[in-house]
Amino acid sequence: MKDAVNSDAGVGSEPVADAGAGGGPSDVLPRLALETPESTEFGQGWVSGLISAVTGLAALGTVLCFHFPGATVAEIRSYYPVELIRALIHLFLFVSFVLGSVSICLRRNKTLGLIGIGSTIVATLLGGSAVEISGDIQETFLGLDWVILDLILYSAVYIPLERLFALHPGQPAFRKEWTTDVTYFFLNGLLIQVIGLLTIKPAMLFFDWARLDAIVTTVSGLPLPIQVLLCVLLADLTQYWIHRAYHQIPALWRFHAIHHSAEVMDWMAGARLHFVDAVSTRCLTYIPLFLAGFSEAAIASYLVIVIIQATFIHANVRWEFRLIQKWIATPCFHHWHHAAESQAIDRNFAVHTPIWDRLFGTCYLPGRWPYSYGLCGERDVPSGWIGQFLYPLFRRSRKSPARADSN
Numbered sequence: 001m002k003d004a005v006n007s008d009a010g011v012g013s014e015p016v017a018d019a020g021a022g023g024g025p026s027d028v029l030p031r032l033a034l035e036t037p038e039s040t041e042f043g044q045g046w047v048s049g050l051i052s053a054v055t056g057l058a059a060l061g062t063v064l065c066f067h068f069p070g071a072t073v074a075e076i077r078s079y080y081p082v083e084l085i086r087a088l089i090h091l092f093l094f095v096s097f098v099l100g101s102v103s104i105c106l107r108r109n110k111t112l113g114l115i116g117i118g119s120t121i122v123a124t125l126l127g128g129s130a131v132e133i134s135g136d137i138q139e140t141f142l143g144l145d146w147v148i149l150d151l152i153l154y155s156a157v158y159i160p161l162e163r164l165f166a167l168h169p170g171q172p173a174f175r176k177e178w179t180t181d182v183t184y185f186f187l188n189g190l191l192i193q194v195i196g197l198l199t200i201k202p203a204m205l206f207f208d209w210a211r212l213d214a215i216v217t218t219v220s221g222l223p224l225p226i227q228v229l230l231c232v233l234l235a236d237l238t239q240y241w242i243h244r245a246y247h248q249i250p251a252l253w254r255f256h257a258i259h260h261s262a263e264v265m266d267w268m269a270g271a272r273l274h275f276v277d278a279v280s281t282r283c284l285t286y287i288p289l290f291l292a293g294f295s296e297a298a299i300a301s302y303l304v305i306v307i308i309q310a311t312f313i314h315a316n317v318r319w320e321f322r323l324i325q326k327w328i329a330t331p332c333f334h335h336w337h338h339a340a341e342s343q344a345i346d347r348n349f350a351v352h353t354p355i356w357d358r359l360f361g362t363c364y365l366p367g368r369w370p371y372s373y374g375l376c377g378e379r380d381v382p383s384g385w386i387g388q389f390l391y392p393l394f395r396r397s398r399k400s401p402a403r404a405d406s407n
């Protein structure tokens with residue numbers, strides 16, 4: 001439907017101005033729903049409240065995993081060091097209670113502290129660090145443990161990162177529609193096993209006949225670093241065209257519009273993907289990897305790279321990585337994919353490397369950061385998870401005037 005590349009958006013466009021942490025971000029601030037800056041400064045009870053809420057919820061979730069072991073990921077269940085986990089529950093309960101009390105004393109808004117202390121009390125009533133693993137395992141194909149690991153790791157990495165190196169320093173952690181993205185975050189983790197099965201099984205069921213022994217033997221015999229590099233490049237090439245199709249075919253765009261409806265960029269915004277969009281993209285991306293015959297270690301390494309990079313490129317960090325931005329997808333590269341500026345529509349489709357966008361004429365790196373994010377002109381995407389899930393199923397296929405004009 002569209003293959004136009006703006007004259008200033010050519011292959012491997014060079015930065016034209018040093019917007020970095022300067023003009024671009026500050027220009028965006030008036031567009032964001034700002035919290036008063038004082039309210040999250042150190043010493044105001046916000047940091048202690050946040051740590052209390054995260055550790056309290058993590059402790060409560062972990063205790064629930066002991067009560068419902070069938071709600072954990074079967075493949076990794078046997079590897080957990082149970083005694084170490086008990087010690088961590090103990091530590092988290094202590095930290096959550098102490099910092100929750102500090103937050104409640106310091107802060108007028110008690111929500112975070114109360115979430116932390118409330119979770120601590122419930123987790124303790126359910127057994128705390130002395131909780132026993134329930135007898136029979138009733139498999140549920142849920143990933144409660146995956147949610148908790150995500151919560152701990154992402155919070156530990158991105159909360160300080162986005163606070164210290166924010167592209168939009170005034171952007172509150174609990175910004176507009178954060179509850180919607182938290183819902184996506186928790187559901188993505190909870191359904192990790194279901195999504196995994198829907199990703200892998202179709203390739204195994206329908207394309208086993210197409211695997212050639214000569215290719216599989218050659219590829220799986222390559223050194224692991226070479227396999228991982230080829231795996232990332234091949235997956236990104238496939239994903240590039242699937243992603244481009246999702247932008248350019250109206251019936252698909254209404255599913256993908258959900259991802260682009262986020263008007264704020266941070267690590268949590270990357271979780272906003274319609275279930276159909278997420279599963280179909282992963283399923284189709286996996287087929288060539290299956291046919292090539294990459295080893296399990298290579299696929300596992302690729303998955304780690306996906307998890308890290310797909311989150312990082314959405315983060316609210318001001319690093320530009322100018323030396324490598326033409327070769328590796330960076331936050332600036334993907335922020336432009338989400339930009340609500342007409343010249344950036346249908347650009348920067350890749351997740352891992354701009355090589356494919358440069359090759360196919362869709363790379364856009366103008367040397368500054370976008371002024372705003374979201375859909376150009378499409379105002380009817382609902383803000384809640386349920387509304388967004390139903391939206392593509394009942395909406396007529398059409399594009400906004402801005403997107404239609406770009407075709």
Ligand SMILES: [Zn+2]
Pocket residue numbers: 243247256259260337
């Ligand atoms: Zn997109």
Ligand SMILES: [Zn+2]
Pocket residue numbers: 259270314334337338
């Ligand atoms: Zn994105």
